[in-house]
Amino acid sequence: MYTQALNVKDEPAAAGDPVLEARFQAHVDAELKIEPNDWMPEGYRKTLTRQISQHAHSEIVGMLPEGNWITRAPTLRRKAALLAKVQDEGGHGLYLYSAAETLGTSREQMFEQLLSGKAKYSSIFNYPTLTWADIGAIGWLVDGAAIMNQIPLCRCSYGPYARAMIRICKEESFHQRQGYEIMMTLARGTPEQKAMAQDALNRWWWPSVMMFGPSDSDSQHSDQTMRWKIKRFSNDDLRQKFIDATVPQGHFIGLEFPDKDLKFNEETKHWDFGEIDWTEFKRVIAGDGPCNKQRMKQRRAAHDNGRWVREAALAYAEKRRNREAAAKIAAE
């Protein structure tokens, strides 16, 4: 998930220092990590800042659709697990913002970019969570797709990002199993529950498949991110991997995928699938998904309603510093 940012093409970077660039590339080629104080090309810094901050924004916006159901979770065990899950996402956001800050952009700046609409977040969170089964579907499909995308990022050339991803992946894979377990419980429950699970799969399947971004043939991104070892696999490769892993899981619990062309190909040993509706994908990214406006409105409201709290914390810290300084002078 969240590698949407890598599908955007940057303007060609101004020519840098060829010696430094060659040294940098050799370092990357040797699978060594780039650390915050190392020299790096401006394009690398820019791409990573955009990528990591969008990833962080996705985690934060992603808290909203799932957060919807914390107060309505059907059992105390589910309630605690969902609360913990959404909290994990906040934690992911926090360490991703920290990783991005090592590249020289502050969290406040990144927040402003999100709230002004300049920065994007994963489009998947612009879909609504209408039933409890959506919580299962998000864990199983959305987190499942995220893992496919994120496991290679654990080997990303930028050290702080790679290290953050290792922890995030562990938690995401736990979320994915949790989501699948919710779906399994529903699929094996009453007819109404099974219908709820099927309906959630019908609505979340294609948006999840789209999370990997445009097809390689249409993708705008250069192979630069591959050369820099930020991205390691193509969108289509990751998408196929996700579909191959997920389809048998769905069939195992007796659910049908909303794709009449989905068929196992004996020759390639992969699941063939139908045409993706890229018009919808582009429409949702452009801002006309079912919940784009609501999500941003909620994020802005949280930010605006919390302003006086943040100001109070700063004012108090300042007062305290002054008092301590005054006490020190008085003591001398």
Next chain:
Amino acid sequence: MHETPLFSYALRLADNALILGHRMSEWIGHSPVLEEDLALGNMGLDLIGQARAFYAYAGEIEGKGRDEDKLAYLRDAKDWRNVLLVEQPNGDFAATMIRQLLFAAYAHPLYAALTKSKDASLAAIAAKAEKEMAYHVRHSGEWVIRLGDGTEESHERAQAALDELYAYSTELFESDDVERALIDAGIAADPAALRPEWERTVNHIFSEATLKTPPQSFAQTGGRTGRHSEHLGYILADMQFLQRTYPGAAW
């Protein structure tokens, strides 16, 4: 409905924890700063965890096969035993933190006392909960100080929240016949005995926060015997909706 005092007591502890935990969970994704989404989530998880332990024990005492979910999801408002304080709406961040402080400063010495309960199960649950509530006192107390002694706006908001919520603390220190018998038997903690420590804790924080402790005024009480404010019904409508719509389903 005839209940044993021990069942009622365990249920009161559970309901307080669950309703406040539910309120905390409403903040997630909407708090003033990301760190607070995590902290409020943590406190919510602590409280829900405490509730689950107390419900499981209550169900065991009752012996009628009611588990944590039957107790949480299939009782109507009049059968809920939580104090009114915990069901009050979140309001702004100041109201949430004041409410948390008023409750945690009571729950912390309560659980400390319960660790010495002659009932081993209550003592065991309390031992874990005591540590958690110590953190809640610290975290909410720090925020109350920051807000009270922060900006003019934050001070006004914190004072307004305190003025509104303070009276609900009276109920925390009430006891009735149900508890009296358990207190005499060394099982329950005497709420009145917790008041001096509660006062020391909150008054110290209020003074650091430059907030004025409101004068004693008339206090609504009755949550422990099922007389609630209007707010509880909405919490239950949200919380119980799936269990009520699909009776008997497993989730």
